[in-house]
Amino acid sequence: MRENKEKTIEFNKKISELYKGTEVSECLWNEDCSGKIVKAHSIQNNRYLSKISDNGKIINFGPAITENNELLWQIKEIGRSSFSTFKGFCGEHDKVLFQEIEDKDYIKTKEQNFLFAFRALAKELHAKKESINRNKKIFENLKKECDLFIYIYYPDYLKCLFNQEYLYKFQCKEDALEILENDKLTLKLLKLEFEDLKEKIKNKTYNGIHSFVIEFDKEYPVVSNSTFIPYQNSKFENIFTKEEYDKIQKGSLNPMIFSNIFPASGKTFIILSCLEKDRIYLEKFFKDFSGTIEDKKKNISMMILRNSENTAFSPKYIQEKFSEKEKEMIEELFAENMADTMHYSINLFRD
Numbered sequence: 001m002r003e004n005k006e007k008t009i010e011f012n013k014k015i016s017e018l019y020k021g022t023e024v025s026e027c028l029w030n031e032d033c034s035g036k037i038v039k040a041h042s043i044q045n046n047r048y049l050s051k052i053s054d055n056g057k058i059i060n061f062g063p064a065i066t067e068n069n070e071l072l073w074q075i076k077e078i079g080r081s082s083f084s085t086f087k088g089f090c091g092e093h094d095k096v097l098f099q100e101i102e103d104k105d106y107i108k109t110k111e112q113n114f115l116f117a118f119r120a121l122a123k124e125l126h127a128k129k130e131s132i133n134r135n136k137k138i139f140e141n142l143k144k145e146c147d148l149f150i151y152i153y154y155p156d157y158l159k160c161l162f163n164q165e166y167l168y169k170f171q172c173k174e175d176a177l178e179i180l181e182n183d184k185l186t187l188k189l190l191k192l193e194f195e196d197l198k199e200k201i202k203n204k205t206y207n208g209i210h211s212f213v214i215e216f217d218k219e220y221p222v223v224s225n226s227t228f229i230p231y232q233n234s235k236f237e238n239i240f241t242k243e244e245y246d247k248i249q250k251g252s253l254n255p256m257i258f259s260n261i262f263p264a265s266g267k268t269f270i271i272l273s274c275l276e277k278d279r280i281y282l283e284k285f286f287k288d289f290s291g292t293i294e295d296k297k298k299n300i301s302m303m304i305l306r307n308s309e310n311t312a313f314s315p316k317y318i319q320e321k322f323s324e325k326e327k328e329m330i331e332e333l334f335a336e337n338m339a340d341t342m343h344y345s346i347n348l349f350r351d
């Protein structure tokens with residue numbers, strides 16, 4: 001089913017109306033910081049995004065609405081400067097904190113791996129604050145916005161929670177309120193974790209993060225930065241036990257993966273990190289990336305498509321290396337119609 005452009009425009013308009021007044025703009029480093037807040041790129045614009053852009057454009061996934069009001073995710077071309085920014089630091093703190101990864105080549109130091117994960121966590125903390133604001137606003141208007149509600153939530157919950165049953169439940173106000181409460185608990189956890197990592201930066205110890213780095217011997221024009229809870233591995237096996245899963249749903253356990261992917265120095269790096277204390281829950285996830293190079297490429301591709309909306313490709317690369325049919329497959333995999341997509345996979349790293 002293809003996009004109805006007018007409906008997509010209408011949808012985007014409604015989204016921005018709804019998001020109005022819910023934006024968070026603050027320096028997470030220090031509540032009292034009075035520095036000017038900047039739009040920080042979660043993926044370094046000059047270092048990596050510039051590398052994959054063609055005439056200032058990149059490809060990523062954007063929402064599209066069909067004639068029947070269904071939401072799709074489509075591969076779309078956008079300007080690279082509008083890709084994945086967040087207002088979570090003032091200009092000065094953003095510069096000072098991330099110098100080691102902004103201004104220097106990536107050479108896999110403990111500090112660099114730590115900072116990549118720290119920035120992903122900061123972005124997640126910022127996103128959680130905004131999402132709570134949005135939820136509050138939406139819940140206040142729940143009845144009249146019911147249809148729209150599904151659309152609004154689709155992006156946030158798509159990755160791990162989307163299925164028909166869940167969406168159905170989600171339309172009840174009590175469930176919605178419960179989700180808001182759980183989000184608040186998760187926010188508390190995120191704040192504690194953020195403060196903990198902040199101390200480590202101040203002390204220059206850079207402990208507390210476990211990072212697993214994978215390298216491909218070629219620069220693929222793919223960049224990605226995201227934070228997610230990996231519910232299943234590449235074989236669709238559950239990562240967590242029932243008890244762990246319940247705790248995650250209730251917001252009292254938050255075993256996140258921070259993934260950073262970028263081409264540099266003739267290679268492509270994939271940094272997969274988690275908090276050291278969560279490593280025990282994530283062994284099954286990390287095991288997915290211990291096979292041959294081909295296995296790794298396939299499993300990382302699936303990981304991206306299932307968890308990372310914050311991913312960009314070079315337009316030329318997508319044009320040259322993927323057929324129309326494959327592009328559709330990528331979109332479908334990204335939208336995670338699990339039942340339909342269980343039987344195929346795709347490699348995003350092509351020579």
Ligand SMILES: [Zn+2]
Pocket residue numbers: 027029030033034035089090091092093
């Ligand atoms: Zn600041």
